[in-house]
Amino acid sequence: MRVSVIQMNQGSDKAANLDQARRLIESAIAADRPGLVTLPETWTNLGGGRESRRAAAEILPEPGGTGGAAYELLRGLARAHGITVHGGSIIEDGGEKLFNTTLVFGPDGAEIARYRKIHLFDITAPDGTGYKESALYGGGSDLAFFEAGGIRFACTICYDVRFPELYQELRRRGAEAILVPSNFTLQTGKDHWEALLRARAIDTQCWILAAASYGTYEERGAVRSVYGHSLVADPWGHVVAKCSDGIGWATARIDTATTQRVRAGMPLEEHRDAARAWRAKAAS
Template sequence: MSAIKLALIQMRSGTDPERNLDDAEALIREAAANGATFVLTPETTTLVQKDAERLFEQIHSPDVEPAIVRFADLADSLGIDLLIGSMALKGGATSDDGRDRAVNRSHLFGPDGALKARYDKIHMFDVALGGGETYSESTNYAPGDRAVLTEAAGGQLGLTICYDVRFAALYRRLAQAGAQMISVPSAFTRPTGRAHWETLLRARAIETGSFILAPAQGGKHEDGRKTWGHSMVIGPWGEVIAHLDHDEPGVLHAEIDLDEVASARSRIPSLRNDREFTGP
């Protein structure tokens, strides 16, 4: 048995990074105190700020970002693997019109505080949902261009962020490279969360035979954004192992057995059954 005691942190991050850090740390400490050895936080853990000017006033480049040091020290002091779902950082490639852009980056810290891996969100959420609700992530964020697989809590972890979940090819690539778990830290909007959140997470689990770990932002944020919450852990057979049925901040605990990945993939060996084809 390859069991992992994990915890997903659900947050309602606001426009004050220091307060968000304090809130995240308190929940991470609670998770570790209750036995979790692998803790994951949601997308935009340190700041939810839709005003571009204020966003760039509040974020830093990676070499001077205080949250990176603080989370590394926290992982070290608690002796846990800690995935910070994402932070906005300066240093993204400029846009075609010369605008500075940030990156939306996951960080995985090991039990000794060392940075194991980082991942920049590949797919940008550029969409008009109707009713005046529009998003254009690519205006302020540069997309990543590299899939990332790393070790976490004794298993192989593929890193993704939020909107990536709609692009099945990324998940298949990670699973075929050996991912047993795939993280999906998110800040899903309420309309898309209500309609698609659970369905997409379960589909990605079934297609890849992987555990899907999806910590989320939830509720109405200070900048006016409304997110879905409902953090979830999905098993490799597509079953919901644990979930929060609300959008309030909190901790979701689950214990997973990585041996179930091999079992699911042997029952449905689709990752080995790819065929070349032509057209359309």
């Protein structure tokens, strides 16, 4: 199965972001004919402050219902091109709180997965810049999976990648590929982005698909930078496709034979079962 990770330079103009996403997806489809495309984290809005985020937020419909502009764009692209569209994440209007939410649509345009980001980005960067996602967003609590091209995919978002126990649980529940749409900061990305993604590929023996935002954006009068370098890594941890600087996409082929070979040669899940049994015995 061919997959394309889309790299965007979105800002606070939602209409312009939707147009950029549509153009990049359609260009990737025309050039590489993927069976699945994936967008970055909060591709409908980056920057502009609280008011901009709330203005970009959408109330999500019940499955089959009519949604907002981003929801309908994703659904329409999936149906029009007969592919699976993983919508990175958009800002969901949950009432009192917003949510950082992934939506996935199958080739017939039906919604097949929905995931709210579990781990919220409340950190201080090396330069002293503070990020407090929990001030505006609520955290999710449920895992999400979907099937495409005979492959079982699992959903995560950005900061989730720093929590290997989450990824091991996804593997335990049958994941073969894991999506990581992101807005990684330039400071953390240059040191940790590829290392973390390759580590999660290695310790889960899953394909990792990480579509990321690139470039600069304005946040309450300050200019911030995101790292980009969207990539696909195989279950051995090799980066098999990667975006250059700027907007664009990278395409790779998920080969299930590679997954099977890696897992057969190094049966980590069997060894984890032994470790779980040891821990249970030690605790009794």
